[in-house]
Amino acid sequence: MMTIKRLDIxxxxxxxxxxxxxxxxxxxxxxxxxxDESGNLVAFERMDGGKVTSITIAxxxxxxxxxxxxxxxxxxxxxxxxxxxxxxxxxxxGRLMVVGGxxxxxxxxxxxxxxxxxxxxxxxxxxxxQGGLDAFLASL
Amino acid sequence: MMTIKRLDIxxxxxxxxxxxxxxxxxxxxxxxxxxDESGNLVAFERMDGGKVTSITIAxxxxxxxxxxxxxxxxxxxxxxxxxxxxxxxxxxxGRLMVVGGxxxxxxxxxxxxxxxxxxxxxxxxxxxxQGGLDAFLASL
Amino acid sequence: MMTIKRLDIxxxxxxxxxxxxxxxxxxxxxxxxxxDESGNLVAFERMDGGKVTSITIAxxxxxxxxxxxxxxxxxxxxxxxxxxxxxxxxxxxGRLMVVGGxxxxxxxxxxxxxxxxxxxxxxxxxxxxQGGLDAFLASL
Amino acid sequence: MMTIKRLDIxxxxxxxxxxxxxxxxxxxxxxxxxxDESGNLVAFERMDGGKVTSITIAxxxxxxxxxxxxxxxxxxxxxxxxxxxxxxxxxxxGRLMVVGGxxxxxxxxxxxxxxxxxxxxxxxxxxxxQGGLDAFLASL
Numbered sequence: 230m231m232t233i234k235r236l237d238i239x240x241x242x243x244x245x246x247x248x249x250x251x252x253x254x255x256x257x258x259x260x261x262x263x264x265d266e267s268g269n270l271v272a273f274e275r276m277d278g279g280k281v282t283s284i285t286i287a288x289x290x291x292x293x294x295x296x297x298x299x300x301x302x303x304x305x306x307x308x309x310x311x312x313x314x315x316x317x318x319x320x321x322x323g324r325l326m327v328v329g330g331x332x333x334x335x336x337x338x339x340x341x342x343x344x345x346x347x348x349x350x351x352x353x354x355x356x357x358x359q360g361g362l363d364a365f366l367a368s369l
Numbered sequence: 370m371m372t373i374k375r376l377d378i379x380x381x382x383x384x385x386x387x388x389x390x391x392x393x394x395x396x397x398x399x400x401x402x403x404x405d406e407s408g409n410l411v412a413f414e415r416m417d418g419g420k421v422t423s424i425t426i427a428x429x430x431x432x433x434x435x436x437x438x439x440x441x442x443x444x445x446x447x448x449x450x451x452x453x454x455x456x457x458x459x460x461x462x463g464r465l466m467v468v469g470g471x472x473x474x475x476x477x478x479x480x481x482x483x484x485x486x487x488x489x490x491x492x493x494x495x496x497x498x499q500g501g502l503d504a505f506l507a508s509l
Numbered sequence: 510m511m512t513i514k515r516l517d518i519x520x521x522x523x524x525x526x527x528x529x530x531x532x533x534x535x536x537x538x539x540x541x542x543x544x545d546e547s548g549n550l551v552a553f554e555r556m557d558g559g560k561v562t563s564i565t566i567a568x569x570x571x572x573x574x575x576x577x578x579x580x581x582x583x584x585x586x587x588x589x590x591x592x593x594x595x596x597x598x599x600x601x602x603g604r605l606m607v608v609g610g611x612x613x614x615x616x617x618x619x620x621x622x623x624x625x626x627x628x629x630x631x632x633x634x635x636x637x638x639q640g641g642l643d644a645f646l647a648s649l
Numbered sequence: 650m651m652t653i654k655r656l657d658i659x660x661x662x663x664x665x666x667x668x669x670x671x672x673x674x675x676x677x678x679x680x681x682x683x684x685d686e687s688g689n690l691v692a693f694e695r696m697d698g699g700k701v702t703s704i705t706i707a708x709x710x711x712x713x714x715x716x717x718x719x720x721x722x723x724x725x726x727x728x729x730x731x732x733x734x735x736x737x738x739x740x741x742x743g744r745l746m747v748v749g750g751x752x753x754x755x756x757x758x759x760x761x762x763x764x765x766x767x768x769x770x771x772x773x774x775x776x777x778x779q780g781g782l783d784a785f786l787a788s789l
Contacts, residue, residue: 230520230621231697233513237417240510267547268701270424273413277377284410296702310730313771316738316747321705323743341510417511421548422576425601450590458596463603467596491593517697550704553693557657564690 235265236334236342240365241272244334244344247364251357252276257349259357260287264343268296271342283347289324290331290354291345298340302329302355330354332362336369375405376474376482380505381412384474384484387504391497392416397489399497400427404483408436411482423487429464430471430494435483441471442495470494472502476509515545516614516622520645521552524614524624527644531637532556537629539637540567544623548576551622563627569604570611570634571625578620582609582635610634612642616649655685656754656762660785661692664754664764667784671777672696677769679777680707684763688716691762703767709744710751710774715763722749722775750774752782756789 258278538558
């Protein structure tokens, strides 16, 4: 039997609040998704003005970050044409996201969940995901 | 050109808070989904203990209620064997939900969104969805 | 933060071994799937002669049992025409299984995973799932 | 009428055991999938620590290798931008994998199944798949 650490809904709300604050700060309304360490959705918020197409993208970025235990942008280089993971972007029915904006939530060295952001540029999405992560980690 | 009324994220949070309160009251942790009048997800919360299988079901109940502009349980009779809408339950890749727990959010006679609940019995899910709706309408 | 108990691969292999023994005993080659408490596949075995169509069915029975925290056959009555959960069988893109053969794996009152069996009659599938569960629980 | 050679569950277990040994040797817990010559799953194991996103990827690598009768990394060159098979990576709902880690299992010049590995780098995945193949072929 294994013992697993998983973020709870209170943790998810802190992650969302931190991301929302950062999104307001940079002036880009975002879709914000939080998954648990198994990739299942825990909480989601589409800020007023967040993009409809970004609903699934935010959820899948979070799924990828928690399930693969790394930031989605880390797949960026590895999945370029000619690189070893080229083609991975369409895996799992397209759920495997290689675009920036998904970060694993790591506590004491363990992945306990993920955060996925979409509606801005990938750089903005990463910034907002990091904002959520920073706020959450500061609260521990 | 049309002008559409649509719930915003603040409205969605009131719906979720009302549903959460009712879920706590009856002692069943729920998945709670809010969609806009177009059926697109606005907010979601899986309470600690909410079922993994209920994530998609709650979202799809809300999608059905807002998109079809009626409660999911209203499909109950119409979708029975021999009834006119028999078979509708598997439509849209199974997203069309005929099980209770999805309610349209109606303001001034217009559907502005939906709420979908899952993890309890259908009766419990309806109760919690109504709890969310009541809290929201009381706040207007 | 939550702490979760989850079966590991050694547990999964005990569940499969117990199910396989029971399948051999009743003379029906089976597809045997083990998921963790979040519904994600841990181990799978198609015995020689197990049905191709049963691969996904076994996996989805196990997903349903662990995700919904109950036996798939418990949905049987509730999902009949006229009953409250009628129509649930096509939910989650058809992954929600209401046919017998999926059982949650419960240890100390917590769902730590699921077992799903397919290729026989539903009654045979339940028998084999129970065989896996019994062997596993006896090993604790 | 055709006569088909196909690996059985005992063969699949040898392939998994060989892959697991190699995965332990290189220190990367893997998802290991074995399909038959028709691309249908025969056996699967997620080692403790294997990635959730790799469940489907391992299965689909094995599906691709057995179904297309070649190693998934052999698609690498052919599927690059400008090359003849460009775009193939998203075929079959994304199941066609062009990332390394899927190998056909060939006996007496015939493809009798496939092995698919995921959770490491593509190079690690290929190494572990080859480890499974070597152990199996040595047992014949």
